[in-house]
Amino acid sequence: MRMDPDTFRSDIGVDVYWRRRMAALVGVLVVVAVVAWACSASGPDGESGTDASAGRSPTPDPILALLPAVTITPSPTPSAPTASPAPTASAKPKTLARAKRPGDACDPSDLVLDMQGQGEVYAGDSRPRFILTLVNTGKVMCTADVGSRALEVRITSGTDRVWSSADCVSGETEDIRKLDRGIPYVRQFEWDRRRSGSDCASDRATAGDGTYVAVVHASSLRSHKTVFHLR
Structure with a gap:
């Protein structure tokens, strides 16, 4: 309507x-x-x-809160390989030392040289006497020269060189001996109390009273000192 x-x-x-x-x-x-x-x-x-x-x-998402935290560590940058130095042309391969055979020359490091005096005081006309020993400590038998020049007995008094077994030696001076392991070579000698030197034609003077020292020399070897006195 x-x-x-x-x-x-x-x-x-x-x-x-x-x-x-x-x-x-x-x-x-x-x-x-x-x-x-x-x-x-x-x-x-x-x-x-x-x-x-x-x-x-902001309010954290409950789903994201359940996810574990992940830490990413950057991968290290690979370093360039170091080139090894090229061998020089002068380099020579090492050769192994030949094992010592029986009868070879003795190695000085295998020898022990010593000398003992038979007295400390020599009065009047008595002559000093000594015993010299040379021992091979190597593993095999070896040979050594024990001649008067090779094994030199030297007597001094202070800085005065009084006498030497190597002075005025004539003829064959080399004396090669076989030295078995642990068995000493032994030699006895005595000093006539006279001086020696390069002049072998002149008469040798008699050494005066005093304190003297005897030592044996052999190449790189040397015995300990033997002290004695002349009266």
């Missing part, structure tokens, strides 16, 4: 009707504006601008 406009105006009035309609429209616009402002103020992850400006930490 079509409503008569006159009847509508007679009940509530035209002004009241339009004021109610405008109030309802304004209320709808206000709601739409509030919703639009709320949407624009929210961040991409659903956080509000107010929370972000306040410095609040």
Whole structure:
């Protein structure tokens, strides 16, 4: 049924009707504006601008919190290989030392030289006497020269060279002997209490009283000192 406009105006009035309609429209616009402002103020992850400006930490995702933390260590950069120096042309291969055979010359490091005096004080015409020993300590028998020049007995007094068994030696001086391991070569000799030197034709002078030292020399070997006295 079509409503008569006159009847509508007679009940509530035209002004009241339009004021109610405008109030309802304004209320709808206000709601739409509030919703639009709320949407624009929210961040991409659903956080509000107010929370972000306040410095609040975002709520952690419960699924991400269950995943184990993984630390990645960078792989070391491989270093370039070091080139080995090229062998020089002068380098020669080492040769093994030949094993010593019985009868070879004795190695000085295998020999022990010693001398003992048979007294300490020699009075009057008594002559000093000594015993010389040479021992091979090597593993096999070897040979050594024990001649008067090879085994030199030297007697001194202070800095004075008084006598030497190598002075005025004539003829064959070499005396090669076989030295078995541990068996000493033994030689006894005595000093006639006279001096010696390079002049072998002249008469030799008699050594005076005093303290003397006797030592045996053999190449790189040397015995300990034997001290004695002439009275």
